[in-house]
Amino acid sequence: MNKETYLTEYPKHESMRENVKKDKNRLHFHMMPPTGWMNDPNGLCEFQGVNHIYFQYTPFLAGWGTKLWGHYTTKDWIHYKEEEPFLYPDEEWDRDGVYSGSAYTCEDGIHYFYTGNVKLWDKDYDYIMNGREQNTIHVFSPDGKNIAYKKLVMTNDDYPVNMSKHVRDPKIYKKDGRYYMIQGGRDAESYGCALLFCSDDLEHWKWYDTVRTAKPFGYMWECPDLFEIDGQQIMTCCPQGVDQKGYDYQNVYQCGYFPVEFDLKNKSYSFGKFQEFDKGFDIYATQTFADEAGRRILIGWMGIPDADYDNDATVAYDWIHALTMPRELEWKDGKILQHPLKEMKDLRKNAFTCELEAFTKWAPADCCFELRLDVEEAKNLELKLREDVTISWKDGLFTLSMGESGRGRKQRFAKVEELSDITIFSDTSAIEIFINNGETVLTTRVYSEHLEQKVELVSREVKGSVHGYELGSF
Template sequence: MNKTEYLNRLDEQKKIQELMKGDKYTLNFHLIPPSGWLNDPNGLCQFNGVNHIYYQYTPFDATWGMKLWGHYTTEDWITYKEYEPFIFSDIEDDRDGVYSGSAFIKNNEFYFYYTGNVKHTDKKYDYISAGREQNTILIKSKDGFTYKEKKTLLKNIDYPKNMSCHVRDPQIFEKNDNYYMVLGARNLDDVGCILIYQSKDLENWDYHMTLTTPEKFGYMWECPNIIEISGQTFLICCPQGVEQQGIDYANIYQCGYFPLELDLEKKEYKFGDFIELDRGFDIYAPQTFLDENNRRILIGWMGIPDADYTNQPTIDKGWQHALTLPRELKANGKKIYQLPLEEYKKLRGEVQKTLDCSAENVELNFEFITCKNFNLTLRDSISLTYDGSIFTLDLEKCGFGRKTRSVKLKNLIDIQIFLDNSSIEIFLNSGEEVFTSRCYSKNLEANPKFSGEYTLNDFKWYELKKFEILK
C-alpha cells in the first residue's frame, strides 16, 4: 500500500474509528492502533528528547493485511502524538509489506533498517525454500518524519546459501569501531539462528557469522536484539517451534533471551540457557533501545501470532492488539529484571489503602513479610494464585480461549499489577517475573479479593489516568 492508496481510503478509516468510539475494552494507558491492526514495535529510539515509537500497522483490517509503519512520539511517556504512517510499501523490494526493523542514530541522523517483504505468485511455492524475498532496506532521515529514498542493502542472494527465505528483522549495534547488523533467520534444515553482518559505514555490509544453539531450539528465531546490561550480553529473540515442557514454553511461540558470551573479533560465542522474558499469554517481538539517560527500555507487542485464543471483542469494534507498557531492563547476573518506567507514577491518583476498589484502571501493589500461599481475584474473573512454589494466572473466565500460565517462584516478595480495560500486566518480585495478557471481563471494576497464609507489610492501590493522545 503506497501513500496515495492510503490517503484514498481515509474515509474508510473514519468509519472504523467511529466504530471504535465507546468500546468498553479500549485501552486507556497503552498504545493501540488508530484503527485496524497493530503488531511489532519498530524503530524505537530517542532523539533530542523525543521518543519515537514506530510499529507494524494495518489501518483498514483488524485481522491482518498489508503492513506499514505507524508512528507515535512522546517526550514524557504520558502524552503522545499520533502521526500518519511513516513507511509505506511503495517500491518493488517491499511491495508486499514493510516488515519489522529498527533505528540507529549516528551524527544526528536516523538510519532505519527494515525487511521488505515480496511474495511471488507466478507458481506454487512453499515460501520457505522458495517464492519469497526478504530484502533488508535502509532509509535515512534527518528528523524521523520524512525521507527521500530507500536503499536495498541485502537480498536473498546476500544471505548464506543454507538459509531459507525467512531472514528478517534487522537490529544494529556498535562495538569496537564496527557496526553490526543482527538478523533473525531459519536455515534450510529448519533450525533457528541469528545472522550477524559487519559494516564500517552503516551502508555496506558483509556477512560476519552465524549464531545458533548446539542443539536445535526451534525452526525460526524472530525479532533479535543483542544488548548489554551491566556488563552482561544478552540475545533477546522469539524462537518459533519450541515444544512445551511442563509449564514452560506454553505459548505457541516463545519470547525470551539467552545470556551470551560473544567475541565478535574471534567469531566465538557461547549461549546460556534460554529464559522466558514474560510468562503471559500476549507477549511477542520485544524491541529495546537506550534512551538519553542510558536506560535500556523495552516495549513489546501485546499479542502473539497464530494463537488459539482471540481478541474478538475488539475485532468486532474494528481494532486489535496493543503495545506493552515500556519497561526499564536491569540485570542481576544472567537474569533480566523488568519494571515499568518511573514516569508512569505520574498516572497515579491518590494512594488508597482500602479494599473497596471500584475503579477500573488501577495499579495495585502488595508487599509481603511472609507468604506461604496467596489467592487474588480481580474483576470476579481474573485469578492469581501462589502455592509456595508456583505462581499462576488464570483467565479462563475472561480470556476468550486463554486459560492458565504459570511460573516457578521460590518466594513471593511483592506484586505490582497494572489493570487496563482489557489488559493485565503483573510484575513479581521487582520484575523478576512478568505476565502480560489481554482479558475481557464483563465487569471492569477491579474489586480485589484476596486470601491465603501470608503476612502483608503493605497493600495500596491507585486509580490511573489515561494517556493523552494528540493528533
C-alpha cells in the same frame, strides 16, 4: 499501499475511529492502533528528546494485511502523539509489507533498517524455501518523520545459501567501531538461527557469520536483538517450534533472551540459558533501545502470532492488539529484571494503602489501577483482580487463572520460590504483573463483560501491606 492510496482510504479511517471510541475495552494507558491491526514495535529510539515508537500496522483492517509502519511519539511516556504512518510498502522490494526493523540514531538523524517482504506467487514455489524475497532496506531520516532516502541494501542473494527464505527483522549493534546487524532466520534444515552482517558505514553490508545454539532451539528465530546491559551481552529473539517443558514455553511461540558472550572479532560465540521475558499469554516481538539517559527500555507486542485462543473481541470495534508498557531493564544476579518506567507514576490518582491482613475489596474505576503488595509473610495468597481473573501463589508456584474473559486463555504458571512483592498494572483489557522486583512478569489481555469490578483478597494467611492507585489515561 503507497502514501497516495493511504490518503484516499483515509475517510474510511475516520469512521473506524468513531467505532474504536465506542469500545469499552479501548486501552487507557497502553499503546494500541488508532484503528486496525498492530503487531511488533519497530524502530524504537529517542532522538533529540523525542521517543519514537513505530509499529507494524494495517490501519484499515483489524486483521492480517499488508504492513505499514504506524508511528507514535512521546517526550514523557505519558502524553503520546499519533504521527502519520512513517513507512509504506511503495517499492517493488517491499510491496507485500514493510516488515519489522529497528532504528540507529546518529547526531544528524536516524538510520532505519527493515525487511521488505515480497511474496513470489509462482505455484511451484515453496513458502519456506523460495516463495519470498526478504529484502533488507535502509532508510535515513533527519527527524524521525521525513524520509531522506530509502535504499535496498541486501536481498535473497546476499544471504548464505544454506538459508530458507525466512530471514528478517534487522537490528544494529555497534562494537569496537564496527556496525553489526543481526537478523532472525530459519536455515534449510529448519534450525532457528541469527545471521550477523557487518558494515563500516551503515551503507554497505556483507554477511559476517551465522550464530545458533549447540542444540536446535526451534525452527525459526524472529525479531532478534543484541545489546549490552550493565556489562552483560544479551541476545533476545522469538523462537518458533520449541516444545513446552514443565512451566517453560507454555505459549505457541516463545519470547526471551540468552545471556551471551559474542567475541565478534574472533567469531567465537557462547550462549547461556534461554530465559523467557514473560510467563503470560500475550507477549512477542520485544525490542529494546537505549534512551538518551542511557536506560535500556523494552517494549513488546501484547499479542502473539497464530494464537490458539480467540483474541478478536475488539475486532467488531475495528481494532486489535496493543503494545506492552515500556519497561526498564536491569541486569542483576545473572537475570534481567523488568521495571515499569518510573514515568508511569504520573498517571497515579486516588491512592489508598492498608495492611494486607485488613484488605478486602477495592473497586477502581474502569479496572484501571496499579496495585502493589509487599508481602512479609504468606503461606498462600489468592487475589481476584476481577470476578474471573485470579492470581495465586502457593508452594512455590504462581498461577494466573482466567474464566470467560480469557476467551480460551485459562491458566499460566511461573515458578516463584519466595514471594516478596507483586505489582499489578491493570488496564481495561490488559494486565501486566511484576513479581519480586520484576524478576518474573506475566502479561495478558482480558476481555471483561463490564468494567465495574472489584479487586478482592481471598486468602487471609498473609502479612504485609498494599498500596493502590487508580490510573488515569494517556
